[in-house]
Amino acid sequence: NAGVTQTPKFRVLKTGQSMTLLCAQDMNHEYMYWYRQDPGMGLRLIHYSVGEGTTAKGEVPDGYNVSRLKKQNFLLGLESAAPSQTSVYFCASSPVLAGDFKNIQYFGAGTRLSVL
């Protein structure tokens, strides 16, 4: 039972380089999310998706793009990396809200990104 899998686990970029972070979930969840986590701060939502082919901006979307071409995958792209994007990135997924209002998001292990 893999759950949510993120690749790569670590990456070092130079300013201006681009990269894509991959998130895959095997729980058939409709919703997927990308967060960043900085020291001493909580998780901040970058982008999210409520289903295949749909994406929406979160709290801190600038400098990032996302795509959800397949239900199980959610990609986070950095077109031109900046030192301010040095962070730990977490992907999460959750099922469609049921009548009981639950919203348990299941997280991956994270990607540690350093931009020099």
Place this chain on the structure above:
Amino acid sequence: GESVGLHLPTLSVQEGDNSIINCAYSNSASDYFIWYKQESGKGPQFIIDIRSNMDKRQGQRVTVLLNKTVKHLSLQIAATQPGDSAVYFCAEKYNNAGNMLTFGGGTRLMVKP
């Protein structure tokens, strides 16, 4: 703006004692709350949740208490063990925010042997 926050950034307890981690929230429209545990180098892991129409919910060694009058949430861990050492986050869901959660800054729990 509305925010979720924690009173104590670090909590140190003796193994076997009970732990209480607190969280203050300011959005009275929140209808659902959740606690996560994050161990070093890992992603957040679900612990327990509670809806706003409840004031207490119990799990295995954990209890969440919700006081809507003072907008306060707490996580109680009974008989704290070394494996409980981690950062604990609370999160809230506004009742008009779909599946979006707003996370607090986290509290580090350190268990002394």
